[in-house]
Amino acid sequence: MSVVPLRQINDFHKDPKFGRLLLVSLVVHGLIWAAFAGDWFGYSTRPKPPVYYVDLIHKPVLNPQAGRPDPRPSKKPQAAPVKKSVATPVAPKAVTKPEVKPLTKPEVKPLAKPVKTAKSKPVPKPDQRQEKQVQSAIDEIRQRQTREAERDALKDKLAKLRESVGAAATIPADVPVGMPDGTGDEVGVSALAFVQAFIQQNWALSPYLLDQSRLANIEAKAKLVYAADGRLKSFRIENPSGNPQFDDSLKKAIIKSQQLPQPLPKDLELVVIFNLKEMAATRR
Amino acid sequence: MLLRWLVAVLLCLALPHTVLAATEIEISSPGEQSIPLGLTKFLPDQGVRSDRIADEFDEVLVADLDLSGLFRFVDPQSFLDDADRIGLFSTQVNFPQWRLLGAETLIKGTYHLDGDNLVVEGRLFDVVNRRLLTGRRYVGQSKDVRRMAHAFADLILKELTGEEGPFSSRIAYISNQTGDKELWLMDVDGKRPLRLTNHRSIVLNPDFSPRGKEILFTSYRANNPDLYRKEIYTGKEAKLSYKPGLNVAGRMSPDEREVALTLSKDGNPEIYLISTSGRIRKRITENWGIDSDPSWSPDGEKITFVSNRQGNPHLFIADIFTGKTVRLTTRGKYNATPAWGPKGDRIAFTRQEGGRFDIYTIKTDGTDERRLTFGPGNSEHPRWSPDGRFIIYSWDKDGNRAIYVMRADGTGSRRLTSLESDSRHPAWSPRW
Amino acid sequence: MKAIQFIKVSLVVLFLVSGMIGCSTTPPVSQDTVGQSDMSQQADAKAATGVTEDTMKEETVPTHAHMANMENIYFDFDQFTLSAEARKTLADNAMYLKTNSGTKVVVEGHCDERGSDEYNLALGESRALAAKNYLVSLGVSAKQLSVISYGEEKPAVMGANEAAWAKNRRAEFKAVH
Secondary structure (H helix, E strand, O other), X not given: OOOOOHHHHHHHHHOHXXXXXXXXXXXXXXXXXXXXXXXXXXXXOOOOOOOOOOOOOOOOOOOOOOOOOOOOHHHHHHHHHHHXXXXXXXXXXXXXXXXXXHHHHHHHHHXXXXXXXXXXXXXXXXXXXXXXXXXXXXXXXXXXXXXXXXXXXXXXXXXXXXXXXXXXXXXXXXXXXXXXOOOOOHHHHOHXXXXXXXXXXXXXXXXXXXXXXXXXXXXXXXXXXXXXXXXXXXXEEEEOOOOHHHHHHHHHHHHHOOEOOOOOOOOEEEEEEEEOHHHHHHHO | OHHHHHHHHHHHHHOOOOOOXXXXXXXXXXXXXXXXXXXXXXXXXXOOOOHHHHHHHHHHHHHHHHHHOOEEEOOHHHOOHHHHOOOOOHHHOOHHHHHHOOOOEEEEEEEEEEOOEEEEEEXXXXXOOOEEEEEEEEEEEHHHHHHHHHHHHHHHHHHHHXXXXXXXXXXXXXXXXXXXXXEEEEEOOOOOOEEOOOOOOEEEEEEEOOOXXXXXXXXXXXXXXXXXXXXXXXXXXXXXXXXXXXXXXXXXXXXXXXXXXXXXXXXXXXEEEXXXXXXXXXXXXXXXXXXXXXXXXOOOOEEEEEEOOOOOOEEEEEEOOOOOEEEOOOOOOOEEEEEEOOOOOEEEEEEEEOOEEEEEEEEOOOOOOEEOOOOOOOEEEEEEOOOOOEEEEEEOOOOOOEEEEXXXXXXXXXXXXXXXXXXXXXXXXXXX | OHHHHHHHHHXXXXXXXXXXXOOOOOOOOOHHHOEXXXXXXXXXXXXXXXXXXXXXXXXXXXXXXXOOOOOOEEOOOOOOOOOHHXXXXXXXXXXXXXXXXXXXXXXXEEOOOOOOHHHHHHHHHHHHHHHHHHHHHOOOOHHHEEEEEEEOOOOOOOOOOHHHHXXXXXXXXXXXX
16 A cells, blocks of 8 residues: 555545545444454354374385385395396297207108109199198297297396386485375375374374373374474474373474475474374274 | 544555464374384393293283283384393483384393392383383392283383283182182283182182282082182181072172172072171162172272162162162163272173173263173173273183183283183282 | 672672583483392292191082982073972972971072073072972971072083073972981
């Protein structure tokens, strides 16, 4: 709103109806503001329906896999030698077979000749047919050999390629889900959801530590401040629950979440409400 | 002046609500519902190496801590070299190594075996905060190794939950492995069974005195169901009540001054209070039906019992002083064997449903009934541990009845006695 | 003036600093801070020995012979009321007892295996008492009769079926020698 010069205000001030209109405008503005700001229907005090945070994606696992297309790197050095050992016996087989076949061919021919000389016209025809059959069979076998040899050669090439790709991969092996290097899924991109899942994963609490009847009511609030590089700058338990075992477990969870594995877009000031509503609901 | 004030107010209204509320998130359940625990085998402390001692200690500790339900054990196969190093002080432990394995708590210790003398040192560490939580040295003989392990498990529970565990106590029960039903005693893990009576008749229904010095039980040795008392440490026995007819289900009051039991001397099974010398002090129930199986509240003011005065057997609660009796159970057609929990808030009992008995617990005001067992077979005669964490009961799913223990919410049940003979009527001692 | 100010300030600072000297890091855990438990001294429960060391002398268990002349009576589940057939049998038994007024008989009450053991002891007792009271009402002298309940501890027929259970819900009449 620009600064209104005094003279103009004075001019307006002279207008008799202006004051009244201004008052009306003020009242109407005030009504609108009150309509939005006030809690007329008790929405803020109404008990909100419980939110069950069902974490199907960030399920806590000891060794989280990144969203990578290929399996864990530990399997890789085993996979390559296995493929090699499989590849090598195939190759000598392909070599030996064609060797065997040419040996049989000359055997066939000398056999055919004495038969040919012994008999007259009808004999050469069945001989030729037989020869053709044998020939076609041999051709078929040879074609199969070459096809298989080509396939094996391709397999070898692929294995070598994969190996080279694996070796050259710059993605670190133990990257958790949702990293910004493009190998995660889109849920991980939300920094808030990631931090929530990370802290929850680090929170270990046994229901047998507490009185079973208090599971539904226990609650504590903590304020955490994360720097942009993912480091926890400060934390404070604002409203302790009153139960020392519960508060202890929260402190441990926060200590374990001191360093986020991924940097945040900016500094994050977070108020975390810890309660056991979901646990109480599922244990009932 | 008024105009300037009005303009100022308008400006304020026009300003956006830039309240810098920190983003709020809610985490309503832990990612892990058990405490990851690294439990290492205890190492010899410059003395003789005994794998038997280390293995037995480890076996008892694992069983007790597993029963507690608090922990998830980190796989011992994944332990790194710090598991093989003696660590009795926090400075000796390589905590980052244990953090790597995901452990939050760590148990380490040593033992020193010198002939028959055994000294065991146990330590519980907090891996995240890198400090020693508690520790203890146990001195005894090599035969005491199981008792030491139970005591250490109790200590661990005390440190983590504020209440000591019940693993050092004992369980009394009736077993017919000698051919007759006699009274036996065993550890909480079912080991070291010990026969206590030699009546060669029928012994039933044991119950410990609140301070753990005596056991009350019923025996037919004198050809009548009489109530006996037996001193645990001296073995001395004496008849406490031997009126004609029933003298059964004797339960000592929390202040050890009275015994509630069922007598039928007046022509009908009723509940009476007798003094510890056997003299009748008070009659609690008076009606045409069967009243039996009393169980005291921990404050000694009320008794819950079974009565069929309203048709089917149901549980009732009677106030000792005023005599006022209220009905506790309303569901089901046959509710029996009540056991008042040591915390005073819940009562465990059995209900017959579909021809089978299962164990339930209910709040003392009759609400919040929960079923703990779901068959097959009959789960009967529930009794609480002194800390209220566990319940023992008899279960006949494999033919013979055997004693089982489970957590008070019905999970973690495991068998304690063998299936070769019939074991029933368990009773949990107070803290030994 | 300035000197006094300086002294005041330094005193305050010293005071504050001395307060902080008390705070140190957690003391190292020494052997002495760990408690010790002596396990060998704890007494243990006494096992049963061959010799009973209680105050009561052992009584011989009288053998109860089942009386051929006195039939059992049977009951419905969880009931101790007498059926018409039970009454008939009891009438016959009463006849026998009245003619042999010297014989003493113990009425045993039994239950089937279902149900809580303690409740069944009481139920067995109620069954035996019901039989005894009926016999007395038919004229049998009460001195001849005594009552004992065995609950579900002595089944007549083993088995987990209705046929076996029906046979176990009984009152038996045994002679006392």
